[in-house]
Amino acid sequence: MGSFSGKRILVTGAGRGIGRAIALAFATEGADLILAARSTGELDEVAGEARALGRKADVVPTDLADRSAVEALAAHALETGGVDVMVSNAAFSPTPSPLLDLPMETWLKTFQVNVGAALILVKALAADMTARPGANIIIVSSIRGLGGTPFGGAYGSSKAALNQMVKTLACELGPQGVRVNAILPGPVLTQMTTDYLPDDKALFDYYGDIAPIKGWTKAEDMVAPALFLAGSGARKVTGHLLIVDGGLSATNQDAFPPPKLVAG
């Protein structure tokens, strides 16, 4: 018996990185999973690992940029038994660019994937969640939503919008018994990061040691924060932005991306 036995957890971006780590942690704690992302192969692997733990795991291939696909994901979750914990984790991070040069289509896609899809899921699932004791929502945001993000303005703005949305939803859903919180990672060693950084060991090492707590943050470092926020020990925690960045946002030492990357 794990601490989430009998619970159903929906995770977007569950195929790799932070979403995969969080999904498998819930499965280890006894939960059944609804797994969404675009790449079926990666989702199947995660589902296979969850089933090996004795859990049920539904794979629902979904492009979060497609509103009807997101609605279909929510419908599937409701038809198959509802959701106790929704983890909105997937995100789109455009190629670095000054905001003035960013095509509006890219801005809109960033907001649709990162913010719009999360809200569509909440709108569809919230009524069912109010009937589930302990139901709650975790949004994987970013410390990029806390300040300006030169050359990553669409991503940073979308994360700032999520931080605001988390607090508003916490106020609106709290009286109905649904908690809403966010995890704000700093740089984490996942494919999103390796895609974003050029093939440059010096830059890679720079980010690995940029925070006061040295060494790359791993996807697994998001597991304990997620299990805490989702669990009964956090029953009075809502509207919280839980920063997990090794202390990076506590410093003034932030240059993301540094000039070298921008010049390239």
Ligand SMILES: NC(=O)c1ccc[n+]([C@@H]2O[C@H](COP(=O)([O-])OP(=O)(O)OC[C@H]3O[C@@H](n4cnc5c(N)ncnc54)[C@H](OP(=O)(O)O)[C@@H]3O)[C@@H](O)[C@H]2O)c1
């Ligand atoms: N890595 C970091 O440094 C960092 C820092 C702060 C915050 N975060 C946040 O952490 C979350 C997870 O990032 P990560 O680093 O784990 O990234 P990742 O390893 O690249 O994984 C991203 C996941 O999201 C899915 N995804 C991406 N676009 C999607 C779309 N349009 N529709 C459905 N699924 C989509 C990917 O699968 P498919 O490509 O197959 O769809 C994948 O499963 C994101 O919200 C990110 O902003 C990451």
